[in-house]
Amino acid sequence: MIAHPAIESIALVGLPNPDRPGSELLKAFMTITPGYDHGGDEDALKADILKMATEKLVPYEVPKMIEIRNELPLTSVGKIDKKALRAEVQQVEPGL
Numbered sequence: 001m002i003a004h005p006a007i008e009s010i011a012l013v014g015l016p017n018p019d020r021p022g023s024e025l026l027k028a029f030m031t032i033t034p035g036y037d038h039g040g041d042e043d044a045l046k047a048d049i050l051k052m053a054t055e056k057l058v059p060y061e062v063p064k065m066i067e068i069r070n071e072l073p074l075t076s077v078g079k080i081d082k083k084a085l086r087a088e089v090q091q092v093e094p095g096l
Contacts, residue, residue: 006045007033007049013029025064029067031071
């Protein structure tokens with residue numbers, strides 16, 4: 001999925017699926033490449049990214065949700081902090 005020109009960085013996080021205990025939903029957290037013009041339509045950009053992911057990835061690798069952010073949390077060594085992202089989602093959406 002990182003091949004899309006709009007994606008600067010991305011983190012994929014598996015979250016518990018409330019409809020199917022024991023399974024997960026994949027959520028993508030991403031930042032936009034500086035200077036990329038998406039016309040201000042985030043929904044169209046998300047749809048374009050999902051379309052590309054559906055074409056290039058197997059079904060279980062395609063995220064069910066996409067969240068576009070200005071920045072992603074980093075660990076002390078500069079890697080994307082997926083634990084922090086999971087914790088944020090758990091606080092905002094306790095059912096997930």
